Amino acid sequence: GQQVMQIPQYQHVQEGEDFTTYCNSSTTLSNIQWYKQRPGGHPVFLIQLVKSGEVKKQKRLTFQFGEAKKNSSLHITATQTTDVGTYFCAGDRGSTLGRLYFGRGTQLTVWP
């Protein structure tokens, strides 16, 4: 079964609105990573969260890792058309090196 749940599957926002995607794992994670895939492109690494309760920011993007290391979120403030794409979380359970459990992704559409 699916190891990492990600919601929502789709999100449509108007430019300037905020956006959040959430991931939840059934098991404790060693770390969680976030990737962005533009339409027609390939996944591009955004960030890795390792510590319980960790919060990291990249300009308008804020990433959080839950205290129990089972959930994570990505929040984008004031979306821009360049934010369009699918955002994937990928959890590392720490049990098998090289094995990431990808969420199904959130496809973000931004209307100008």
Place this chain on the structure above:
Amino acid sequence: DTEVTQTPKHLVMGMTNKKSLKCEQHMGHRAMYWYKQKAKKPPELMFVYSYEKLSINESVPSRFSPECPNSSLLNLHLHALQPEDSALYLCASSPWGPREETQYFGPGTRLLVL
């Protein structure tokens, strides 16, 4: 050099053809991966090589045959594929070790099997 390269970018093949996908990285990473991605789905792990040895095979059909000639190169040999094998094939690499799992993806090969 911080990129993973893949060739070809596009490939169309018949079900009786034999073809190979190639991947290369020069970041000194010791792990390399093959993923398959269908439209609107997450990447699906196929194979993992660490230190040039196959460490994970996700029960992939034998018509897909990986090869790692050295730490910088990864190939995927294709033979007798089915139309449902049409997908984006992504290669990735990463350093190897606990908390060194960040994976860097190549641009992929878009494969169409007729």
